[in-house]
Amino acid sequence: MRSCAIRLRALVNIYGGDLFTVSEASADVFRDPDTGFSFSQKDVAITTNNNFITFRIAIPSPAPAGQPYDAVIQIVAPVAAGWVGAAWGGSMTNNPLLIGWANGASGVVSMRRATSHTAPTAYTGASVQLLKKGTKSNGTHWQVTAKCTGCTQFTTTGTTTKTLNPAGSNRLAFAYSKTKPSQPGSDTSTINVHDLFNYWDHDFASAGNPEFQDLVDRNL
């Protein structure tokens, strides 16, 4: 489930970056043969020995600035990960938390929100839909792919609205736990606190898909 992006990036690094015209952004685009989406992707380290989770995001193109737009997220995680969450606002509190985990050969996604550093509760301000063709697992990794409506524009605190920039980079956060949710078949399952959290900047400018809606429909 790895792409050639890593090798490409390694090559660019070996040659000092400036001998090549390949940019970091273009090297991090993954064209998914399973779903047809073109994703902007980022690997985030979860151990010191090269274990990582891959976050991929696809959005419509063009996406109007300042307006909400749907997003598709694909999470690829080692089987050791019990659940993985993405925080669209870049912190645990006051923004949509999209959590995914494996459930046998399939997967489950759940939208939650927290106002403090305690277990997040169900969040109805955003809706998430699993895309079956991008959801699978094998002996080493599980993968979920889901469309979110309400993850790119949301209320943070009070009446403050945050809109993720479709033409630039957005600061996101993730968390993962080694413990599986207690009822893996239910999107309302209790989850344990994470073993690790961290932040990354995700490039949305290279996440655009002109056929976004068609691809969503084809992958339901």
Ligand code: HEM
């Ligand atoms: C049972 C569920 C959860 C509990 C009990 C919990 C609890 C906590 C606690 C106590 C901290 C503070 C840790 C510290 O400062 O060292 C924290 C931080 C954090 N958590 Fe959670 N958490 C849960 C679920 C989640 C989920 C689902 C996500 C993301 C999808 C998440 C993302 C983060 C992040 C990014 C931080 C760093 C501080 C921040 O940005 O607010 N957490 N959590």
